[in-house]
Every structure is written in C-alpha cells, then in structure tokens.
Amino acid sequence: xxxxxxxxxxxxxxxxVCVGAVLYFRNVRTQRPPVGVFNGRDIFLMMGxxxxxxxxxLTLPGPVLPVVLALVFAGGLSVGYQPLIANGRLRWTxxxxxxxxxxxxxxxxxxxxxxxxxxxxxxVLLVVVSATNLQVQGGMRLKNVAWxxxxxxxxxxxxxxxxxxxxxxxxxVQGYPYAPAAGLRLTEDAGAVVxxxxxxxxxxxxxxxxxxxxxxGLWTGIVLVTLFGAVAPMATLHIVTAxxxxxxxxxxxxxxxxxxxxxxxLVLRRRGPERRMVDVLFHRAPxxxxxxxxxxxxxxxxxx
Numbered sequence: 001x002x003x004x005x006x007x008x009x010x011x012x013x014x015x016x017v018c019v020g021a022v023l024y025f026r027n028v029r030t031q032r033p034p035v036g037v038f039n040g041r042d043i044f045l046m047m048g049x050x051x052x053x054x055x056x057x058l059t060l061p062g063p064v065l066p067v068v069l070a071l072v073f074a075g076g077l078s079v080g081y082q083p084l085i086a087n088g089r090l091r092w093t094x095x096x097x098x099x100x101x102x103x104x105x106x107x108x109x110x111x112x113x114x115x116x117x118x119x120x121x122x123x124v125l126l127v128v129v130s131a132t133n134l135q136v137q138g139g140m141r142l143k144n145v146a147w148x149x150x151x152x153x154x155x156x157x158x159x160x161x162x163x164x165x166x167x168x169x170x171x172x173v174q175g176y177p178y179a180p181a182a183g184l185r186l187t188e189d190a191g192a193v194v195x196x197x198x199x200x201x202x203x204x205x206x207x208x209x210x211x212x213x214x215x216x217g218l219w220t221g222i223v224l225v226t227l228f229g230a231v232a233p234m235a236t237l238h239i240v241t242a243x244x245x246x247x248x249x250x251x252x253x254x255x256x257x258x259x260x261x262x263x264x265x266l267v268l269r270r271r272g273p274e275r276r277m278v279d280v281l282f283h284r285a286p287x288x289x290x291x292x293x294x295x296x297x298x299x300x301x302x303x304x
Contacts, residue, residue: 003238009192011230013182014202017125018225021132021203022210022218028083029281030137062176069178070099073127080130098123106177112185121182124196132203141274142212145204146265152201153258160252192234198253202229205261212274220264228260229253 060068077095085091102123105116183193206221213220233253241247 003234006192006237007231007234009184010194010234011226013121013125013192013194014199014225014230015222017128017132017182017199017203018206018221020125020129021136021207024129024133025136025207025211028133030080030083030133066176066178069180070103073123073178074099076127076130077123080127080134098126103177111175111177111179112191114184116177117182117184120177120179121184123178124180124182124199128196128199128203131200132207135204136207136211137277139277140204140208141276142205142208142217142265142268143274145208146262149201149205149254149258149261152197153254156252156254156258160250160255195253198229198257201254201257201261205264209264209268211277211280213268213271214275216271217268220268224257224260224264229257232256 074095077098078091081091085094098119102116102119105119109115179193180196181193182196182199183191185191185193202221202225206218206225209217209221211217233251233256236256237247237251240251
C-alpha cells in the first residue's frame with residue numbers, strides 16, 4: 001500500500017506541475033526580461049544561486065524561515081500571474097487568501113495532516129508553474145535546461161551523500177508552515193513529498209522540450225519525468241529499504257532524472273534546431289542552419 005501510494009502520489013504531483021507549466025506556456029505570455037540569449041555564464045549563475053540558497057535559509061532563525069518562504073511564495077505568485085490578473089488589488093487579495101489558508105490550516109490541523117499539505121502543495125505548484133515560464137519564455141532553451149540539470153545531478157549527489165545539506169534544510173522546515181515541497185500525508189506511514197527544486201526541474205525540462213520540439217518534446221518530457229523523476233527514485237527507496245532493512249533518509253531524485261533528461265535532449269536535438277519563442281508565437285518552424293555549398297556555376301567557373 002505504501003509503495004503504491006508513494007509512487008502514485010509522486011507521479012501525479014510531477015505530471016501535474018509539468019502539465020500546468022505547459023498549459024500556461026500555451027495560453028499566457030509573460031513579460032520577457034531583456035536578458036538576451038542564455039549561455040554558459042547564465043547556467044553558472046543559476047547554479048551559484050542554487051548553491052547559496054540553502055545556506056541562506058539555514059542561517060535564518062527557525063521562526064523567521066517560514067516568514068521568508070511565505071514572502072518568496074507571494075512574490076513568485078504576483079510576478080508570475082500578473083498577465084492573468086492585471087488588477088493588482090485583486091491579484092494580491094487572492095495571493096493573501098492562498099498564503100493565509102496555508103498558515104490557518106497548519107495551525108488548525110498541524111503539519112502532517114492532508115488539509116495543510118493540499119493547500120501548501122497548491123501554492124508550491126502555482127509558484128513552480130510561474131517560475132518555469134518566466135525562465136522558458138524569457139529565453140532559456142532546452143540545451144540550457146539539460147546542462148543545468150546535469151550540473152544539478154552532481155549537486156544533489158554531493159549534498160546528499162557527502163555533505164547532508166539537503167537533509168539539514170528538510171529538518172529545518174519541519175514543524176513550520178510553507179514547506180518548499182508538495183505532497184500528501186494520509187497517515188504516519190503513508191506519505192509522499194516532492195521537493196520544490198525537483199518539481200522545478202521536471203517542469204523546466206518538459207516545458208523547454210515542448211517549446212523546442214512541440215509534441216515530440218512534450219511526450220519525451222512526460223515519459224522521462226514519470227519513469228526517472230517519480231518511479232525510479234521511489235522504487236529505489238523501497239528496494240534499498242528491503243535489501244538493507246534500513247530506510248535511507250534521502251534519495252536524490254536528480255541523480256536519476258538529470259542524466260536521463262540530458263540523454264533525452266541529445267535524442268531530441270537530432271530533430272534539428274530548437275524553436276525560439278518567436279517561432280512559437282508565429283507558429284513557424286525554426287530557421288534552418290545555413291550551410292555553404294558551391295553552386296554549379298561557381299564550380300564550372302575557371303579559377304584565376
């Protein structure tokens with residue numbers, strides 16, 4: 001029961017954020033920042049931010065951490081859903097209701113009951129959907145996402161096996177509202193939680209793949225997220241538990257998904273150049289790569 005529930009719940013959460021991000025991409029246009037084209041420097045800066053963020057959170061006093069997370073969630077929702085709700089007063093009212101509902105349900109039911117986790121998961125999924133589209137519509141390409149996820153694989157493995165930073169951050173938010181994760185806990189033994197970073201990785205890859213290659217990219221993303229983002233990590237958790245008779249504290253999902261996503265990018269790349277946002281907006285194929293080929297006249301023309 002526990003294995004089936006955890007795999008099912010994880011798969012539903014992972015696919016929900018991917019489908020939500022793609023639907024947003026298809027129907028909503030964000031205001032594109034003047035960042036130009038993503039390159040290796042941008043990936044380096046993103047990884048620096050990912051590395052620094054847990055340390056920043058861990059330096060905060062316990063009661064301050066949920067306040068900071070609530071402000072981060074509210075800011076992400078405001079920026080991401082401005083194109084949908086242009087009226088600032090209405091948008092902030094709805095955001096306040098969402099943020100307050102998480103706190104009230106946490107106070108009423110505690111941090112392990114379904115009502116709190118449903119409300120918190122809704123907020124986290126909405127934030128990830130908007131953050132994904134701000135990046136992908138802002139110029140991030142599938143190539144950038146693939147290399148970022150490969151770097152994230154090394155990060156996840158190192159900070160799970162060598163320096164338990166990920167586990168420390170997870171312990172730090174225990175007992176407080178606004179957990180940076182989505183999930184559901186039915187009983188003490190039946191629960192499934194997916195970190196916000198993992199959800200962002202799944203949504204980024206699927207949405208960027210859809211932007212780049214249309215339906216083939218979308219289905220590639222969905223299959224890889226299901227098999228290597230949801231099923232493989234959870235199955236490994238239970239296999240290791242059964243073999244060693246001891247449950248590991250953490251299974252880094254990106255160790256499975258990152259390499260699979262990079263291979264998926266290499267396979268999709270064989271279809272040709274990626275579509276850009278301008279190609280998506282005007283429903284046209286990407287411009288073919290120009291190749292220098294001598295004409296027959298030039299070949300027949302005498303030299304000298």
